[in-house]
Amino acid sequence: MPTTNGDVAVLAEDLRRSFGAVEAVRSVDLAVRAGEIYGFLGPNGAGKSTCVRMLCTLLAPSGGRAAVGGFDVVRDVEAVRLRIGVALQDAALDAKLTGRELLGVQGRLYGMSRKQIAARIESFGDLVDVAALDRRIGTYSGGMRRRLDLAAALMHDPRILFLDEPTTGLDPVSRMRVWEEVRRMNREDGMTIFLTTQYLEEADALADRVGIIDGGRIVAEGTPDELKRRIGVDVIVARVEGDPAAAATVVESLDGIASVAVHGDELDIATADGAAAVGRVAVALAAAGLHASQLTLRRPTLDDVFLEVTGERLS
Amino acid sequence: MTAASAPPTARSAGFLADLSTLAGRAIRLMLRDLEGVIPAMIVPVFFFAVNVGSLQDQFERAAPGFDYKAFQIPVAVIFAVTGVSRASNLVIDIQQGYFDRLTIAPIRRVSLLLGLMIADLVLVMALTVPVLLMGFIAGVGFASGPLGVLAFIVLAGCWGLAFTGFPYAIALRTGSPAAVNSSFILFFPFAFLTTTFAPKEALTGWLGAVATYNPVTYLLEGLRSLVSSGWDAAALGRAALAVLAVGAVSQLLAHAVLRGRLTSGRR
Ligand SMILES: Nc1ncnc2c1ncn2[C@@H]1O[C@H](COP(=O)(O)OP(=O)(O)OP(=O)(O)O)[C@@H](O)[C@H]1O
Numbered sequence: 001m002p003t004t005n006g007d008v009a010v011l012a013e014d015l016r017r018s019f020g021a022v023e024a025v026r027s028v029d030l031a032v033r034a035g036e037i038y039g040f041l042g043p044n045g046a047g048k049s050t051c052v053r054m055l056c057t058l059l060a061p062s063g064g065r066a067a068v069g070g071f072d073v074v075r076d077v078e079a080v081r082l083r084i085g086v087a088l089q090d091a092a093l094d095a096k097l098t099g100r101e102l103l104g105v106q107g108r109l110y111g112m113s114r115k116q117i118a119a120r121i122e123s124f125g126d127l128v129d130v131a132a133l134d135r136r137i138g139t140y141s142g143g144m145r146r147r148l149d150l151a152a153a154l155m156h157d158p159r160i161l162f163l164d165e166p167t168t169g170l171d172p173v174s175r176m177r178v179w180e181e182v183r184r185m186n187r188e189d190g191m192t193i194f195l196t197t198q199y200l201e202e203a204d205a206l207a208d209r210v211g212i213i214d215g216g217r218i219v220a221e222g223t224p225d226e227l228k229r230r231i232g233v234d235v236i237v238a239r240v241e242g243d244p245a246a247a248a249t250v251v252e253s254l255d256g257i258a259s260v261a262v263h264g265d266e267l268d269i270a271t272a273d274g275a276a277a278v279g280r281v282a283v284a285l286a287a288a289g290l291h292a293s294q295l296t297l298r299r300p301t302l303d304d305v306f307l308e309v310t311g312e313r314l315s
Numbered sequence: 316m317t318a319a320s321a322p323p324t325a326r327s328a329g330f331l332a333d334l335s336t337l338a339g340r341a342i343r344l345m346l347r348d349l350e351g352v353i354p355a356m357i358v359p360v361f362f363f364a365v366n367v368g369s370l371q372d373q374f375e376r377a378a379p380g381f382d383y384k385a386f387q388i389p390v391a392v393i394f395a396v397t398g399v400s401r402a403s404n405l406v407i408d409i410q411q412g413y414f415d416r417l418t419i420a421p422i423r424r425v426s427l428l429l430g431l432m433i434a435d436l437v438l439v440m441a442l443t444v445p446v447l448l449m450g451f452i453a454g455v456g457f458a459s460g461p462l463g464v465l466a467f468i469v470l471a472g473c474w475g476l477a478f479t480g481f482p483y484a485i486a487l488r489t490g491s492p493a494a495v496n497s498s499f500i501l502f503f504p505f506a507f508l509t510t511t512f513a514p515k516e517a518l519t520g521w522l523g524a525v526a527t528y529n530p531v532t533y534l535l536e537g538l539r540s541l542v543s544s545g546w547d548a549a550a551l552g553r554a555a556l557a558v559l560a561v562g563a564v565s566q567l568l569a570h571a572v573l574r575g576r577l578t579s580g581r582r
């Protein structure tokens with residue numbers, strides 16, 4: 001029996017997992033709504049994969065509980081497994097089979113008929129290289145493997161998809177293909193997608209909501225915009241010819257400037273409204289005889305958010 | 316009802332369908348990797364040639380009418396089939412993560428091992444055939460007739476299957492290819508502390524005592540009865556019991572280790 005409201009696709013309450021003395025996941029609470037793309041962002045060793053493995057019934061939690069598709073991941077393993085598709089961090093493939101054979105095994109284990117399997121493989125045209133499907137997987141490039149692994153996860157048309165770092169190691173073209181596929185499945189099929197990543201731009205580009213995990217705990221959560229708004233300011237980056245310290249003094253005296261930081265010959269100028277301030281900064285510097293060779297306006301990024309909540313830069 | 320709580324499009328295919336899918340894959344990989352079977356072919360031929368060559372005259376002179384070749388054919392078959400398993404493929408599956416993918420499929424836990432074992436049984440029975448042919452060429456006849464040949468193959472196959480639990484347990488416990496490869500050593504006490512070279516009456520002292528408790532003694536007795544003396548229900552019954560006993564121990568062990576691995580979620 002479903003244990004939670006059907007609107008919540010993935011639920012974790014005080015979810016914990018230790019390996020001996022290592023507390024990989026300390027206490028994770030999260031709720032992913034049906035139809036949402038949830039981005040789980042964190043550095044190496046943060047506990048992302050451990051969370052995913054617990055949510056997809058591969059790893060027993062040491063404490064707390066989790067439900068996927070409304071079913072408890074420990075007590076209703078069968079029901080959870082029928083509803084999820086999983087692409088783990090390391091592609092889980094058999095090098096000796098061909099791509100088509102592997103997808104065939106996958107389809108049959110999920111009760112699909114021969115015809116359904118053939119049609120499904122056909123529909124993967126954009127994702128996998130059809131020409132390579134009859135070659136042994138051992139001969140595939142890393143990118144082809146990842147995309148085949150994703151296809152295997154999608155074979156049975158799951159309602160909820162777990163992707164553990166789906167684009168790590170992919171070239172930009174392959175990454176775009178995966179991003180497009182993720183967006184399409186979410187938009188057209190209403191698939192709920194739980195995705196981990198170490199790439200800020202990936203979380204920013206794909207996720208409706210982002211949870212930042214560090215040291216086994218969620219340290220911040222919200223939409224990418226909400227998170228960036230937490231920083232609250234725009235950043236003007238000015239490169240000056242002349243004494244940067246003098247330039248900083250000039251800029252600090254202007255109205256509406258929150259702070260100025262000097263990095264070499266660059267000033268990072270924080271301000272509530274960058275667009276309004278950038279002209280005044282240029283004029284003031286010119287008047288002081290300190291020419292700004294370059295002035296750029298930067299919105300806060302998830303990297304800035306990450307820096308604020310963890311005290312470290314991610315990228 | 317929302318997307319997440321809607322019934323899934325996937326369904327479980329059913330136990331038998333899962334077994335046939337998994338066994339089909341295992342057999343396909345086996346056919347793709349036939350050179351892996353070659354040692355299992357050479358070892359029995361080697362043992363047969365050496366044992367017959369060195370001991371035939373001695374035994375046949377001591378007991379006129381005793382057919383030492385017929386006596387040795389079951390030994391060759393046991394050397395061909397024991398320890399043949401997909402356990403090293405299982406280690407590879409674990410290492411390449413494919414085992415995880417199979418684990419989260421909606422299948423029963425036992426299917427993960429049974430699928431492989433069905434492939435083992437097919438291979439083991441197939442391995443019996445060339446060894447028997449070698450015997451026929453060497454002039455060994457079957458006292459129990461063609462049906463006896465079939466019974467012989469089935470009994471040998473069941474023994475091969477019974478023994479596979481040990482390498483699978485080692486594979487699941489260690490995840491190490493080296494450990495699985497050396498699991499053959501386990502077979503040595505079974506194989507040599509018994510009537511491999513000489514009939515039971517000729518074994519004396521501690522070897523005779525150990526052989527009495529070695530299930531392979533009764534397996535060999537059953538197989539030999541089919542070759543040399545026709546249908547002997549008592550001998551076949553003891554052989555079947557010996558296979559069942561070893562099979563129960565090894566399979567329970569393998570499934571216990573599998574359960575342990577899956578519940579601890581070891582990688
Ligand atoms: N099976 C295991 N045994 C022991 N320690 C483990 C095991 N799995 C994970 N850990 C430890 O738990 C912590 C979290 O690991 P996890 O793989 O969840 O991190 P991650 O966020 O996925 O990192 P990455 O970005 O590198 O994949 C790490 O310190 C890791 O060493």
Ligand SMILES: [Mg+2]
Pocket residue numbers: 048049050089164
């Ligand atoms: Mg990881």
